[in-house]
Amino acid sequence: MSQALHWTAYYERMEKNAPLKIYYPLCGGGEECIFVCPYSDSIWEVVPIKVDLFGFREKVRLRPFIANPEACKKCYLCVQACPTGALRPAEEEIKHPSFVLLYNALRLPFKKRYGTKFVFRKEHREKFKRNNWPERYGVI
Secondary structure (H helix, E strand, C coil): CCCCEEHHHHHHHHHHHCCEEECHHHCCCCCHHHHHCCCHHHHEEEEEEEEEECCEEEEEEEEEEECCHHHCCCCCHHHHHCCCCCEEECCCCCCCHHHHHHHHHHHHHHCCCCCHHHHCCHHHHHHHHHHHCCCCCCCC
16 A cells, blocks of 8 residues: 555646546546546556545545546546546646535536436446445455
8 A cells, every 4th residue: 555656646647748637635436437438448547546535534545547648539528427526627727626526516416418327326336435445345
């Protein structure tokens, strides 16, 4: 677990060369973004990252990372599927993370394509559990 980097290191890497960036304190780890990406095998990886939620209880969790940003076609399906608003185009800043989380949580039931039925699918629930408590599932 000590080999895991802090989330800001991954955020800064994406900020330099990726068309998207993930604000990891908001990321739930359900891998909805990877699921909808038509090029997921060539773009995404799930890596152990030290994450905290608004500065509390830092833990190593598994999170999606854009390992090969040059393969991204900028279709932004992953951004639409993100239930928390953590994933966004690189040019968009997250100014108030708690507001972004609240806004996206309230908006989720009204999303036509990627609403609550999509987010609460069995595979996303299982990935959420595995990625947020990897020590329980023997992943880390």
